[in-house]
Amino acid sequence: MDIESRIFECGKDLFSAKGFKKTNIKEIAEHAGIGVGTFYNYYASKEQLxxxxxxxxxxxxxxxxxxxxxxxxxxxxxxxxxxxxxxxAIHANPILKEWYNQDFYKELERHYRDEDSQSMDSVRDFYLSLLRKWKQQGMIREDVDEELLPVFFDSLVCIDMHKDEIGIEHFPKAMQYLIEFIITGLTKQQQN
Known part of the structure; x- marks a missing residue:
């Protein structure tokens, strides 16, 4: 295994076990059997890795x-x-669960917003491609601006990040209804 792959796999192991915040570059380098300086030859920061x-x-x-x-x-x-x-899946995967880490969410969100949409390969991108396809097929209301489509997905993520405040006992059913209301509202033909 080459050095970059070792850093990647060791980082993945440590991030999965300890989380993003509690993992540091020195630990990743030691786990990969390299020096800290060598880490920086491959990745500019812990965030980039x-x-x-x-x-x-x-x-x-x-x-x-x-x-x-x-x-x-x-x-x-x-x-x-x-x-x-x-x-x-997010709640079962410690790496993906970092999406809900308030400290790191902004960094991930900025990365995905700044990334060239053709190089993105995320669930969010898949969701948006479905909505855009349905919009082109006339299945999404004409009065809904295409720029608003990602906002609906991002809003659900924000709500999910505050499920404890909403009340965990009500959250799953509330989220199910919200998804249904949003999609029904987007696909509902405009009343005359």
Whole structure:
């Protein structure tokens, strides 16, 4: 295994075990059997390494989700299933769970917003491509600006980050209804 791959795998192991915040470059370098200076020959920062690991995990999740979805079903069902399976997978994967780390969320969000959309390979990107496709097919209301489509997904993420404040006992059902309301509202034909 080459040095970059060792750093990547050791970083992934440590981030999974300890979380982003509690993992440091010195530990990653030691675990990989290299010096700290060598780490910097491959990655500019701990954040850069983590984002690369996060993107790989997100890509794996997206591929798994896209294979499990039946895209011939109604949009409400597809999006509900996509977001439900996405949430379950995130909470089961310590790397992806960092999306809910308030300290690191802004860094990940900025990275995904700054990234060239053609090089993104995330669940968020898949969700947006579905909504855009449905918009082109006339399944999304004409009065909904395409620039608002990512806001609906991001809003659900924000709500999920505050589930304890909402009340964990009510959260799953509330989230299910919110997803249904949003998708039904987006796909509902405008009343005259």
């Amino acid at each position: 983590f984002i690369e690991i996060y993107k790989q995990e997100n890509k794996k999740l997206k591929n798994r989700l896209t294979k499990s979805l039946d895209l011939t079903q109604e949009p409400v069902h597809i999006i509900s299933q996509l977001l439900k399976e996405n949430q379950e």
